[in-house]
Amino acid sequence: xxxxxxxxxxxxxxxxxxxxxxxxxxxxxxxxxxxxxxxxxxxxxxxxxxxxxxxxxxxxxxxxxxxxxxxxxxxxxxxxxxxxxxxxxxxxxxxxxxxxxxxxxxxxxxxxxxxxxxxxxxxxxxxxxxxxxxxxxxxxxxxxxxxxxxxxxxxxxxxxxxxxxxxxxxxxxxxxxxxxxxxxxxxxxxxxxxxxxxxxxxxxxxxxxxxxxxxxxxxxxxxxxxxxxxxxxxxxxxxxxxxxxxxxxxxxxxxxxxxxxxxxxxxxxxxxxxxxxxxxxxxxxxxxxxxxxxxxxxxxxxxxxxxxxxxxxxxxxxxxxxxxxxxx
Amino acid sequence: xxxxxxxxxxxxxxxxxxxxxxxxxxxxxxxxxxxxxxxxxxxxxxxxxxxxxxxxxxxxxxxxxxxxxxxxxxxxxxxxxxxxxxxxxxxxxxxxxxxxxxxxxxxxxxxxxxxxxxxxxxxxxxxxxxxxxxxxxxxxxxxxxxxxxxxxxxxxxxxxxxxxxxxxxxxxxxxxx
Numbered sequence: 001x002x003x004x005x006x007x008x009x010x011x012x013x014x015x016x017x018x019x020x021x022x023x024x025x026x027x028x029x030x031x032x033x034x035x036x037x038x039x040x041x042x043x044x045x046x047x048x049x050x051x052x053x054x055x056x057x058x059x060x061x062x063x064x065x066x067x068x069x070x071x072x073x074x075x076x077x078x079x080x081x082x083x084x085x086x087x088x089x090x091x092x093x094x095x096x097x098x099x100x101x102x103x104x105x106x107x108x109x110x111x112x113x114x115x116x117x118x119x120x121x122x123x124x125x126x127x128x129x130x131x132x133x134x135x136x137x138x139x140x141x142x143x144x145x146x147x148x149x150x151x152x153x154x155x156x157x158x159x160x161x162x163x164x165x166x167x168x169x170x171x172x173x174x175x176x177x178x179x180x181x182x183x184x185x186x187x188x189x190x191x192x193x194x195x196x197x198x199x200x201x202x203x204x205x206x207x208x209x210x211x212x213x214x215x216x217x218x219x220x221x222x223x224x225x226x227x228x229x230x231x232x233x234x235x236x237x238x239x240x241x242x243x244x245x246x247x248x249x250x251x252x253x254x255x256x257x258x259x260x261x262x263x264x265x266x267x268x269x270x271x272x273x274x275x276x277x278x279x280x281x282x283x284x285x286x287x288x289x290x291x292x293x294x295x296x297x298x299x300x301x302x303x304x305x306x307x308x309x310x311x312x313x314x315x316x317x318x319x320x321x322x323x324x325x326x327x328x
Numbered sequence: 329x330x331x332x333x334x335x336x337x338x339x340x341x342x343x344x345x346x347x348x349x350x351x352x353x354x355x356x357x358x359x360x361x362x363x364x365x366x367x368x369x370x371x372x373x374x375x376x377x378x379x380x381x382x383x384x385x386x387x388x389x390x391x392x393x394x395x396x397x398x399x400x401x402x403x404x405x406x407x408x409x410x411x412x413x414x415x416x417x418x419x420x421x422x423x424x425x426x427x428x429x430x431x432x433x434x435x436x437x438x439x440x441x442x443x444x445x446x447x448x449x450x451x452x453x454x455x456x457x458x459x460x461x462x463x464x465x466x467x468x469x470x471x472x473x474x475x476x477x478x479x480x481x482x483x484x485x486x487x488x489x490x491x492x493x494x495x496x497x498x499x500x501x502x503x504x505x
Binding site for chain 1: 397399405454468474
């Protein structure tokens with residue numbers, strides 16, 4: 001790890017004023033310190049935000065839940081409000097990382113973790129995300145784990161988070177603050193597709209700090225399911241994951257959310273596919289058509305064509321499980 | 329106790345003074361900000377029971393309890409541990425009386441080379457504190473952050489299953505004693 005200065009501000013105001021191009025905020029540190037040990041990022045100054053008052057999970061006046069950015073992944077997954085009203089989020093969090101890492105990692109930090117693309121993680125090779133303009137060895141290299149949707153000529157990396165797939169499905173809102181004030185960002189807009197600026201994972205400005213994640217009232221607790229497919233039974237990143245949430249009356253779908261993880265630079269969602277499910281019977285035929293629609297623009301690389309088939313089957317299974325109550 | 333890391337601080341980088349409790353004993357440390365908790369424990373305080381495996385949070389050999397919760401010491405900056413109560417494998421026994429989890433690991437032969445064992449046991453005590461594991465399958469899933477390259481997994485699972493009732497769940501703030 002490179003030498004760096006360390007400070008621990010006592011207020012959000014102080015924290016955002018300390019932020020600069022060579023600084024990073026640190027909370028759980030589970031991804032940032034790993035990146036620093038690999039020499040992939042060399043901040044001159046770490047701003048420890050763990051002393052800020054962002055540790056609460058509370059109900060909002062509109063019936064939703066406000067989650068402080070510093071709530072640990074474990075505390076969030078096992079919080080009674082989340083387990084009971086947003087089981088999709090609990091399932092997604094518990095599908096990710098290890099118990100130790102979930103105890104350390106923060107809610108805000110989970111949104112900001114970097115891709116686990118092998119080439120991004122190897123400082124000795126080019127990578128457009130790490131060094132803009134240097135090239136993308138993944139596009140023609142070992143790309144089994146890479147994107148099948150929304151990639152660009154410059155970058156085929158995927159976003160590694162499970163939590164974010166569920167937050168996208170629940171239409172969470174990200175509350176941030178910078179030197180010029182506070183703003184909110186819809187979850188769908190928070191992360192970016194790589195385009196020609198793959199070095200930017202999300203829309204945050206360098207002085208902006210995530211304060212909280214807000215969940216709207218609709219938690220789809222009756223009919224939701226998070227399905228994660230990976231190379232081993234536990235503690236591995238998703239090859240494909242699916243967050244499925246349905247609102248069903250009788251056997252007719254009234255509202256649907258369908259988001260894929262492990263396949264793109266951000267949680268992959270298509271509003272047209274979701275609205276296409278509305279008014280249909282919750283049947284295998286319906287789910288199969290939705291899977292085809294969501295994957296119709298998939299562009300697999302040399303080694304990851306299997307992800308298209310895998311994603312198709314995972315979508316059908318996740319929606320079927322959600323329709324049956326999600327506890328399958 | 330006082331401890332100072334031997335490495336030289338580059339000019340203009342300040343050491344930070346912090347207090348923490350390790351295995352019930354108060355420490356005051358003067359450390360450089362880029363020092364991990366794992367390196368402080370092993371290199372500075374000679375608490376070498378906690379092991380360095382991958383040093384990247386993937387193997388769990390460095391697992392310790394921070395305020396009763398299991399964490400990877402290799403991905404923890406010591407400077408961020410001001411006021412923390414830490415328990416390492418050295419702090420689990422009471423005098424000559426082993427912790428029930430340590431007893432169970434011996435009884436079930438839950439190790440071969442032993443390198444991952446301190447992390448496995450601290451992780452298992454953390455699992456007990458969480459109070460979430462109801463079945464052998466739960467134990468298996470909730471121990472996934474600890475790798476054992478000798479493959480003693482089935483015995484580790486059996487040991488934890490037997491010891492769990494004797495380990496009372498505690499909600500943080502515990503020192504593991």
